Amino acid sequence: MPQCAKILVVDDDPAVLDALRRTLGRCYDLETALGPETGLRLLTERGPFAVIVSDLRMPGLSGVEFLRRAKALAPQAVPLMLTGHGDLDTAMEAINEGRIFRFLTKPCPPATLRCSLDAALAQYRLAAADRELLRVTVENARLREDVERIMRHDLKTPLTTIISLPQVMRLAENLDDDQRDMLSLIEDAGYTVLAMVNLSAALFQMERDQYTLAPVAVAIVPIVKKLFAAHAYTANAHNLSLELTLDGRPPCAGEAFAVMGEELLCYSMLANLLANAVEASPDGGRVSVDLRRQGKLACIVLTNQGAVPVSIRERFFEKYVTAGKPKGTGLGAYSARRIALAHGGDIILATDDTTGTVVTVCLPPA
Numbered sequence: 001m002p003q004c005a006k007i008l009v010v011d012d013d014p015a016v017l018d019a020l021r022r023t024l025g026r027c028y029d030l031e032t033a034l035g036p037e038t039g040l041r042l043l044t045e046r047g048p049f050a051v052i053v054s055d056l057r058m059p060g061l062s063g064v065e066f067l068r069r070a071k072a073l074a075p076q077a078v079p080l081m082l083t084g085h086g087d088l089d090t091a092m093e094a095i096n097e098g099r100i101f102r103f104l105t106k107p108c109p110p111a112t113l114r115c116s117l118d119a120a121l122a123q124y125r126l127a128a129a130d131r132e133l134l135r136v137t138v139e140n141a142r143l144r145e146d147v148e149r150i151m152r153h154d155l156k157t158p159l160t161t162i163i164s165l166p167q168v169m170r171l172a173e174n175l176d177d178d179q180r181d182m183l184s185l186i187e188d189a190g191y192t193v194l195a196m197v198n199l200s201a202a203l204f205q206m207e208r209d210q211y212t213l214a215p216v217a218v219a220i221v222p223i224v225k226k227l228f229a230a231h232a233y234t235a236n237a238h239n240l241s242l243e244l245t246l247d248g249r250p251p252c253a254g255e256a257f258a259v260m261g262e263e264l265l266c267y268s269m270l271a272n273l274l275a276n277a278v279e280a281s282p283d284g285g286r287v288s289v290d291l292r293r294q295g296k297l298a299c300i301v302l303t304n305q306g307a308v309p310v311s312i313r314e315r316f317f318e319k320y321v322t323a324g325k326p327k328g329t330g331l332g333a334y335s336a337r338r339i340a341l342a343h344g345g346d347i348i349l350a351t352d353d354t355t356g357t358v359v360t361v362c363l364p365p366a
Contacts, residue, residue, distance in 0.1 A: 008043065008051070010058075010063075047074055054081060063083065166187040215262065218259050219256035226267075227271055240284070245288065272333065298363050302359045307351050318334060343363050346362055347361050348360045
């Protein structure tokens, strides 16, 4: 977009304005105003202006007061002060109160004045470029959000088909038990993907502190067992042991270790953290999940023998932070902590090269 390069010069001396028009008129898009009131009117009628040059001592309004009012009318314009009263106190008042870009004294050599105007125009263009970049960034973010919203909506139609077809096919009488189990796996996978699509909308609201939690008692033991089953192939391939304990002992039949929350969110949170633990654990290592009560909190403690790289330890829960994972997005730990915070809890990381990594999820107990 074309950049404004207009300059407004305000002074109460017609001779000064005439001299500036002769000196600068051929090099710049220059307009002059005789007195501050005329200057304010021109700002409204003939703006925008990139640079405003004002005399300091004028009848009616001082240059500082004029520039203060001009700032309200033309907030993007770069102000310069030109005066014959070059004492230090005046300069300090003009710069501190009027936020002046440059303070020049009369008589000002034409070369110095041109240099100052060029610098002011460059400052204006730089600020305009920053504003345009911010505008484009915000617009792109809004567009991305719209696209994601449309995709979430459009994905639900084929997912409904994926979920419903196994239900119909299981009614056939010529299927054996293994085939029915495979159809159940397809149906479960469809429900999981549909849940993740809905989860993305929830995370979007969490980032804006707009998510309203609907907590119920959520059993954590079945969730962890389901996640262990999902990682069984990787664990076997890397000779990893997956261990679930309740206060340091194997859970008894029927023990659920319930927290207050939403099951989908808890599942997603633990899925991200456990995936990180499995991927970071060295071959032959152990990945454990211990469920315990600590005071008034229910804690889920995930331990593995791999250490978080030093380069990302202080930023582990920040968005897009990842290291050593070719397909990593840097969103797993970030979204997990967002979910924990939305539940009124938090996640704590402890890691070192000797003992490995401990991630502790603290949530309200059921």
